[in-house]
Every structure is written in structure tokens, then in C-alpha cells.
Amino acid sequence: LNLSITSPAATVALALMYLRTNNAAIARRFQLPDTPFGLDFVRPDCITLRALGAALVMWDSIEPSEGWLAESMPSL
Numbered sequence: 001l002n003l004s005i006t007s008p009a010a011t012v013a014l015a016l017m018y019l020r021t022n023n024a025a026i027a028r029r030f031q032l033p034d035t036p037f038g039l040d041f042v043r044p045d046c047i048t049l050r051a052l053g054a055a056l057v058m059w060d061s062i063e064p065s066e067g068w069l070a071e072s073m074p075s076l
Contacts, residue, residue: 008049015053022060030054034074 018026030053033039051072055062
């Protein structure tokens, strides 16, 4: 099982399955690593897909503001 190949596709599939459902339990599955050590083990494209997936699931909570952007990023 090569997670480098299957992880991006599974992330996109999960995001599209729960598109605009506002399901917080599913959105937590896309949670970004909150430590620098954890970020070292996740590829940058997978981090981007996780952030996009969480936004697609929680569609109604997206706001065009700096506050929303700061909330969606992990505090390091």
C-alpha cells in the first residue's frame, strides 16, 4: 500500500462525497498537523488537499476574511 499514491485520491473522494454537508465530524478528518514535526511527514500537496477538503465540506462557514483564514490554519 503506497500512501503517496492513494492519499490524495482518497482525500478528494471524501471531500466530494460530503460536499456542502457541513458535517463537522468529517471536516475534522481533514485536520492539518499542528506541530512542525507533524508537518515534516505530510507532503505539501496533501496539506493543500486537506485544507481544500475541509473547506468544501464546511462550505457554509467559509468567509472572505482574514479572520477565517487565520482560524483555518494550525497554530504552530
